[in-house]
Amino acid sequence: MAQILAASPTCQMRVPKHSSVIASSKLWSSVVLKQKKQSNNKVRGFRVLALQSDNSTVNRVETLLNLDTKPYTDRIIAEYIWIGGSGIDLRSKSRTIEKPVEDPSELPKWNYDGSSTGQAPGEDSEVILYPQAIFRDPFRGGNNILVICDTWTPAGEPIPTNKRAKAAEIFSNKKVTNEVPWFGIEQEYTLLQQNVKWPLGWPVGAFPGPQGPYYCGVGADKIWGRDISDAHYKACLYAGINISGTNGEVMPGQWEFQVGPSVGIDAGDHVWCARYLLERITEQAGVVLTLDPKPIEGDWNGAGCHTNYSTKSMREEGGFEVIKKAILNLSLRHKEHISAYGEGNERRLTGKHETASIDQFSWGVANRGCSIRVGRDTEAKGKGYLEDRRPASNMDPYIVTSLLAETTLLWEPTLEAEALAAQKLSLNV
Amino acid sequence: MSLLADLVNLDLSDSSEKIIAEYIWVGGSGMDMRSKARTLSGPVTDPSKLPKWNYDGSSTGQAPGQDSEVILYPQAIFKDPFRRGNNILVMCDAYTPAGEPIPTNKRHAAAEIFANPDVVAEVPWYGIEQEYTLLQKDVNWPLGWPIGGYPGPQGPYYCGIGADKSFGRDIVDAHYKACLYAGINISGINGEVMPGQWEFQVGPSVGISASDEVWIARYILERITEIAGVVVSFDPKPIPGDWNGAGAHTNYSTKSMREEGGYEIIKKAIEKLGLRHKEHISAYGEGNERRLTGHHETADINTFLWGVANRGASIRVGRDTEKEGKGYFEDRRPASNMDPYIVTSMIAETTLLWNP
Numbered sequence: 001m002a003q004i005l006a007a008s009p010t011c012q013m014r015v016p017k018h019s020s021v022i023a024s025s026k027l028w029s030s031v032v033l034k035q036k037k038q039s040n041n042k043v044r045g046f047r048v049l050a051l052q053s054d055n056s057t058v059n060r061v062e063t064l065l066n067l068d069t070k071p072y073t074d075r076i077i078a079e080y081i082w083i084g085g086s087g088i089d090l091r092s093k094s095r096t097i098e099k100p101v102e103d104p105s106e107l108p109k110w111n112y113d114g115s116s117t118g119q120a121p122g123e124d125s126e127v128i129l130y131p132q133a134i135f136r137d138p139f140r141g142g143n144n145i146l147v148i149c150d151t152w153t154p155a156g157e158p159i160p161t162n163k164r165a166k167a168a169e170i171f172s173n174k175k176v177t178n179e180v181p182w183f184g185i186e187q188e189y190t191l192l193q194q195n196v197k198w199p200l201g202w203p204v205g206a207f208p209g210p211q212g213p214y215y216c217g218v219g220a221d222k223i224w225g226r227d228i229s230d231a232h233y234k235a236c237l238y239a240g241i242n243i244s245g246t247n248g249e250v251m252p253g254q255w256e257f258q259v260g261p262s263v264g265i266d267a268g269d270h271v272w273c274a275r276y277l278l279e280r281i282t283e284q285a286g287v288v289l290t291l292d293p294k295p296i297e298g299d300w301n302g303a304g305c306h307t308n309y310s311t312k313s314m315r316e317e318g319g320f321e322v323i324k325k326a327i328l329n330l331s332l333r334h335k336e337h338i339s340a341y342g343e344g345n346e347r348r349l350t351g352k353h354e355t356a357s358i359d360q361f362s363w364g365v366a367n368r369g370c371s372i373r374v375g376r377d378t379e380a381k382g383k384g385y386l387e388d389r390r391p392a393s394n395m396d397p398y399i400v401t402s403l404l405a406e407t408t409l410l411w412e413p414t415l416e417a418e419a420l421a422a423q424k425l426s427l428n429v
Numbered sequence: 430m431s432l433l434a435d436l437v438n439l440d441l442s443d444s445s446e447k448i449i450a451e452y453i454w455v456g457g458s459g460m461d462m463r464s465k466a467r468t469l470s471g472p473v474t475d476p477s478k479l480p481k482w483n484y485d486g487s488s489t490g491q492a493p494g495q496d497s498e499v500i501l502y503p504q505a506i507f508k509d510p511f512r513r514g515n516n517i518l519v520m521c522d523a524y525t526p527a528g529e530p531i532p533t534n535k536r537h538a539a540a541e542i543f544a545n546p547d548v549v550a551e552v553p554w555y556g557i558e559q560e561y562t563l564l565q566k567d568v569n570w571p572l573g574w575p576i577g578g579y580p581g582p583q584g585p586y587y588c589g590i591g592a593d594k595s596f597g598r599d600i601v602d603a604h605y606k607a608c609l610y611a612g613i614n615i616s617g618i619n620g621e622v623m624p625g626q627w628e629f630q631v632g633p634s635v636g637i638s639a640s641d642e643v644w645i646a647r648y649i650l651e652r653i654t655e656i657a658g659v660v661v662s663f664d665p666k667p668i669p670g671d672w673n674g675a676g677a678h679t680n681y682s683t684k685s686m687r688e689e690g691g692y693e694i695i696k697k698a699i700e701k702l703g704l705r706h707k708e709h710i711s712a713y714g715e716g717n718e719r720r721l722t723g724h725h726e727t728a729d730i731n732t733f734l735w736g737v738a739n740r741g742a743s744i745r746v747g748r749d750t751e752k753e754g755k756g757y758f759e760d761r762r763p764a765s766n767m768d769p770y771i772v773t774s775m776i777a778e779t780t781l782l783w784n785p
Contacts, residue, residue, distance in 0.1 A: 061599055064653065073610075089589070096616050096617060113587065125738055126748050279590045279591045287592060
């Protein structure tokens with residue numbers, strides 16, 4: 001059953017009228033919930049009685065969720081979002097702000113219980129949240145906002161798991177700002193059925209047919225979870241995230257969205273906010289999100305977070321030479337990059353399934369089995385960008401983007417190392 | 430289906446001046462809320478303009494059958510988020526026909542304390558952090574927990590997101606907007622450490638209005654869980670074992686504490702609270718001894734301990750307050766089923782009116 005209310009509440013509330021199942025952006029959550037439930041969720045979730053009952057009572061929780069508070073108060077709700085102690089778990093809580101704000105600097109710092117997220121001891125538990133970026137809240141609508149924050153000690157030092165602070169320093173270095181670094185990040189992710197943690201659409205206790213038909217596929221036997229991907233796309237556009245596309249991936253139940261091109265630290269902020277929106281949406285859909293780089297062992301693709309990168313010089317005439325020099329630098333720091341490109345990546349970077357082996361640095365034009373791929377366009381025009389295919393889906397974009405900028409713009413190898421590498425990679429720079 | 434929805438959401442303002450007022454009071458257990466509705470001839474914004482009413486106290490454990498009338502005195506008005514329009518919720522307290530507060534009426538004594546000139550002069554502010562647990566109907570096991578089993582241990586759930594970590598967000602978000610609409614000073618919400626447990630904060634509010642707002646917020650919450658088919662529990666330790674309890678931490682400050690040199694006033698106040706620890710604890714909620722064990726971010730019930738940024742203390746002072754030399758402190762002892770009238774007035778009494 002995928003119908004929502006037969007009639008929308010009249011008069012007082014500005015609930016958008018909807019006449020079809022795929023309803024207005026505010027009510028898509030209920031639609032997704034209905035269509036995506038794979039198992040009997042009576043135990044886990046709760047059913048709003050109205051949708052199930054025979055005597056047709058009204059769904060009033062939904063009305064309250066979609067309440068437009070603007071006519072009654074200037075106050076807005078701000079959801080403060082931060083990264084928890086594991087480096088990949090997202091946390092959030094909300095507070096009321098007296099009136100709408102435009103800039104993160106207008107928002108107050110806040111704090112949270114770091115001892116509950118593995119980020120502080122119990123006897124000195126306060127961790128301070130510094131607001132860094134604002135996005136519109138697609139769940140609450142109106143003037144309500146999402147706020148991406150990073151985490152600091154009361155003394156004003158970034159806590160150890162705060163990777164944004166160091167990235168912000170790198171991105172404010174003059175040599176970096178002059179080059180206007182652009183990033184396009186391709187976030188892959190896998191959807192799992194709740195409770196069994198087996199990919200969405202896969203038969204429990206068994207496997208689907210081998211990879212082949214699923215990449216960008218269409219049809220109930222090939223694509224599972226499109227509503228989540230599509231809902232996420234619009235939610236990101238609404239929020240103000242620079243989402244540039246989505247597609248179904250090679251492994252069934254796996255998807256990808258791309259964020260970019262974004263400049264400097266924005267890339268990291270946008271990707272983290274997009275990940276937050278994605279997990280909120282899967283929460284509503286009763287589906288589990290995983291960013292594990294190799295969710296299913298064997299002949300099934302892993303999940304990566306390919307990072308496309310260019311600087312001003314790379315995008316101008318003669319850029320291809322600059323790109324080759326950048327690749328040279330990257331080849332000499334392969335180990336440093338790999339160790340920062342996500343936990344568990346060694347299960348994914350095997351040399352098969354469109355990856356390069358984790359120990360080997362390689363590059364090529366249009367070659368998906370390389371560490372770095374350069375597009376045919378870029379080669380043909382003599383300028384463009386490069387794609388670093390090494391990062392895992394669970395990478396921290398603050399670390400990866402700033403490390404790319406650092407290695408290619410701020411770090412210099414010794415002349416001999418450079419010459420040796422150039423030979424090895426056949427890079428005539 | 431459509432007919433019933435249309436009727437519930439009928440906007441009466443086109444056809445009638447009349448409004449519906451839902452009179453709300455606290456029942457005989459001190460924790461159960463009751464309400465019934467009546468029609469008024471036109472919109473009202475001032476509680477003193479509302480008529481007194483009465484109810485059958487013998488049905489709520491608040492009066493004997495042969496003399497069952499208990500009188501409701503309207504005390505505070507809020508907008509009704511369920512009926513909307515000009516309809517209202519009215520927070521009341523309960524009196525005998527002779528005009529005496531009945532024994533379970535804790536608001537009356539609190540109002541007297543808050544009317545004391547020494548207290549009025551200090552403009553006491555309260556921020557109350559109400560924790561609560563959502564339970565599946567019929568089985569009374571927390572929402573999202575497998576029946577007959579337990580979820581993974583605490584860690585991922587505090588402020589967490591995702592279908593495997595957050596259970597019941599729609600209830601919490603609906604409650605947030607409903608309270609903003611109603612005019613309650615709700616300042617925030619968050620997912621709590623135990624899965625299925627949540628928290629909302631009301632404040633800063635002055636004097637008695639803090640408690641009125643907390644009670645109405647609890648009423649709105651239970652009305653929403655009623656619609657959602659879920660049970661709300663304010664028990665301070667719903668699941669024994671290695672699972673957090675539920676509290677109602679009460680943040681407090683007076684004018685002097687918020688001004689220069691306030692930190693000294695705060696320390697004096699904490700000292701006084703320490704000397705009356707037993708009196709406070711006995712008024713801070715039934716069953717609190719199951720919760721205040723010294724583990725799970727609590728201080729042991731028999732110990733009075735205070736500290737800066739220390740979540741294992743009875744009273745916690747924030748780092749900001751210590752740094753700026755003024756601010757507020759947090760009494761972490763009250764249980765989630767505390768009566769805010771009692772707790773707020775007792776803190777004001779001990780710190781402003783009592784001397785050792």
